[in-house]
Amino acid sequence: MLSPDRPVTSQDIPTAAADVLERVRARAPRVHCITNVVAQNFSANMLLAAGAIPSMTIASDEVVEFVAQADALLVNLGTFDAERRVAANLAIDSMAQQGKPWLLDPVFVNRSEKRTQFALSLLSYRPRAVRLNSTEFTALSGSELDGASLARFGEKHQTVVGLTGETDIVFGDGRLVCIGNGHPLMSKVTAMGCAGSALVGACLAVEKDPWVAVASGILILGVAGQLAGERAAGPGSLATGILDALYELDAATLAERARVI
Amino acid sequence: MLSPDRPVTSQDIPTAAADVLERVRARAPRVHCITNVVAQNFSANMLLAAGAIPSMTIASDEVVEFVAQADALLVNLGTFDAERRVAANLAIDSMAQQGKPWLLDPVFVNRSEKRTQFALSLLSYRPRAVRLNSTEFTALSGSELDGASLARFGEKHQTVVGLTGETDIVFGDGRLVCIGNGHPLMSKVTAMGCAGSALVGACLAVEKDPWVAVASGILILGVAGQLAGERAAGPGSLATGILDALYELDAATLAERARVI
Amino acid sequence: MLSPDRPVTSQDIPTAAADVLERVRARAPRVHCITNVVAQNFSANMLLAAGAIPSMTIASDEVVEFVAQADALLVNLGTFDAERRVAANLAIDSMAQQGKPWLLDPVFVNRSEKRTQFALSLLSYRPRAVRLNSTEFTALSGSELDGASLARFGEKHQTVVGLTGETDIVFGDGRLVCIGNGHPLMSKVTAMGCAGSALVGACLAVEKDPWVAVASGILILGVAGQLAGERAAGPGSLATGILDALYELDAATLAERARVI
Numbered sequence A, B, C: 001m002l003s004p005d006r007p008v009t010s011q012d013i014p015t016a017a018a019d020v021l022e023r024v025r026a027r028a029p030r031v032h033c034i035t036n037v038v039a040q041n042f043s044a045n046m047l048l049a050a051g052a053i054p055s056m057t058i059a060s061d062e063v064v065e066f067v068a069q070a071d072a073l074l075v076n077l078g079t080f081d082a083e084r085r086v087a088a089n090l091a092i093d094s095m096a097q098q099g100k101p102w103l104l105d106p107v108f109v110n111r112s113e114k115r116t117q118f119a120l121s122l123l124s125y126r127p128r129a130v131r132l133n134s135t136e137f138t139a140l141s142g143s144e145l146d147g148a149s150l151a152r153f154g155e156k157h158q159t160v161v162g163l164t165g166e167t168d169i170v171f172g173d174g175r176l177v178c179i180g181n182g183h184p185l186m187s188k189v190t191a192m193g194c195a196g197s198a199l200v201g202a203c204l205a206v207e208k209d210p211w212v213a214v215a216s217g218i219l220i221l222g223v224a225g226q227l228a229g230e231r232a233a234g235p236g237s238l239a240t241g242i243l244d245a246l247y248e249l250d251a252a253t254l255a256e257r258a259r260v261i
Helices: A010-027 A037-050 A063-068 A082-098 A113-123 A134-141 A147-157 A184-188 A192-206 A210-231 A235-248 A251-257 B010-027 B037-050 B063-068 B082-098 B113-123 B134-141 B147-157 B184-188 B192-206 B210-231 B235-248 B251-257 C010-027 C037-050 C063-068 C082-098 C113-123 C134-141 C147-157 C184-188 C192-206 C210-231 C235-248 C251-257
Strands: A030-034 A053-055 A072-076 A102-105 A129-132 A160-163 A168-172 A175-179 B030-034 B053-055 B072-076 B102-105 B129-132 B160-163 B168-172 B175-179 C030-034 C053-055 C072-076 C102-105 C129-132 C160-163 C168-172 C175-179
Touching (some): A010 A175, A010 A192, A010 A210, A010 A251, A030 A037, A030 A063, A030 A082, A030 A192, A037 A053, A037 A192, A037 A235, A037 B037, A037 B184, A037 C037, A063 A082, A072 A192, A082 A102, A082 A113, A129 A134, A129 A192, A129 A210, A134 A147, A134 A160, A147 A160, A147 A168, A160 A210, A168 A210, A184 A210, A184 A235, A184 C037, A192 A210, A210 A235, A210 A251, A235 B235, A235 C037, A235 C235, B010 B037, B010 B175, B010 B192, B010 B210, B010 B251, B030 B037, B030 B082, B030 B192, B037 B053, B037 B235, B037 C037, B063 B082, B072 B082, B072 B192, B082 B102, B082 B113, B102 B113, B129 B134, B129 B192, B129 B210, B134 B160, B147 B160, B147 B168, B160 B210, B175 B210, B184 B210, B184 B235, B210 B235, B210 B251, B235 C235, C010 C175, C010 C192, C010 C210, C030 C037, C030 C063, C030 C082, C037 C235, C063 C082, C072 C082, C072 C192, C082 C102, C082 C113, C102 C113, C102 C192, C113 C134, C129 C134, C129 C192, C129 C210, C134 C160, C147 C160, C160 C210, C175 C210, C184 C235, C192 C210, C210 C235, C210 C251
Parallel strands (some): A030 A053, A030 A072, A072 A102, A102 A129, A129 A160, B030 B053, B030 B072, B072 B102, B102 B129, B129 B160, C030 C053, C030 C072, C072 C102, C129 C160
Antiparallel strands (some): A160 A168, A168 A175, B160 B168, C160 C168, C168 C175
């Protein structure tokens, strides 16, 4: 158990992640995802495998009712269209009024100027976290990735940054953790990052400290991916295997496998 | 073989289901699905694994031509949007004129008032069947689920009700069957119920008695899920395994595994 | 190695396909897909398994920026809607100006007159290739499939025709190759043909001779499908297994397995 008497540090993340996963399974939080079409099915399955309950509607006359019953919200910009933009704005407003967490996944923000502008406009609504890769970070922050730019970005937008890559980095409120889990095959499965963001959403729903929640979600995905990757014959069996591994993941395996600094 | 001389009862369902599945494989009926984005791929694969032919367009200027060539129609309300609503109305009209069967899957009707209203408006177009869970039933019927409310609902809308849950219940025209197949992992795969509704659509296409058709589809899905669940390591392998199990399901296994009262 | 001194013939296709696949893996071409909702996830996974990089947006205010960074474009007409039509026209224009290859997959063109008209209008923008089945060919060309109608169609539209079926036929510029690979289970997985077209797009991105590119893509898919089919228990495991098989496919296996005339 973590002690409430001292701040959580990076060494605590494996224990904290096991605790967060247990709470996801016990509470079955509802996570509403406004995400791209390619990622919807896999993200829903990722949430179900973790013990959470997904919803996915983007219809503007329904989304507010759905979000009112959700415990966390993910806004992902892949295959972005007019309907999703409207839904995102409505949903974020509603979460803000309810004081519930939401996170932003600015997919491919580096590929289109319009996406960058839209992502920046959403940042002003204070997502609890932003999950992205280094190319997307550069496009969004306007600076090369280094410790200073990461700190500046997190400070400016008052958000936790979950930066995924060969080593994942989670930065927030002066705390930093590096996670060396995962498997090369994960990059050969479409929407793996998007589904990971949905999983982070489930963690935000049950854990108030967003740095702990983001680090937990990324570590859980990384360990599940590593276990699946060791058994997989290729990206097809990795995609199904990671759902199996996530479903059966336990605290002992998390502790044993976590590569956290 | 079933005898035409006496009415089909619940004990006949395993034999009837084997017969219906054989007809699906022999006739390869076309099932048009106006269904949610999350469920489209899995539903199409479910239909193909059963021997049916899926089509999925929701474009309003095409849907009537597609439906004219279809043998059954599924209208599923998940991720419902304006385009799907228009397509649903056009498609249902066309099926009614052709005297062909359609069924309604009012997904998440309990989560949004607009969905409830839309689902009720569709019920007036007499679906051959409605497949839903108990929460959705309560939202749609306005009463708690019990034998009387089930009978009232079926009577009022002149439809067969396929109620899925731990035990599935199929009620129609005074006949009732309870099906105890399935596997807990099925609830951990997104769109399992939606894909099951597509399968029921294939059964309606080849079987005139809608109570037999709905019970057959639900039993076939339950047995396939049970076989897959026994071999699965988790929800990922369940999702692929249920398609394999459905593809190779035979009459002997159906008869042996069916838990029907 | 192929010699640059003589024209490539059908016997060269297995060697050429191995070479094309190696270039896809080495260069990781970007393939933008304007494709149907059912096929998006599987097509993206097919491209990733082959070593290419997918993008999928259909938003009209983004697609030109995405296509500017793409090496090939696929336009697939399944679940076609107004937004996709606009995006397709914008994307094709942009590819033409850049002199980059695009291909057309006129899915279900036989089912709707509007699709036929739209497909014909796209043909005037000179796709490098058209991938379709015999029913779609008949609807699009207005004639029964035979050698003469195939030659006439290719000539008229100055395009390579990749005709898939029990035996695949690739015709272009007077050259013909018949490919006898593949597995019956492939027809039981939704979007298999659509994903195959995405793979052909990756081949067009790295191989200037479109006849060689199309034949390579179709052969690679057929051999991967055959390998997966031999190991699969049904269509579910075929769908994951074909991604694994494609990921690990090597030149020796391609040469050994290819059934090319």
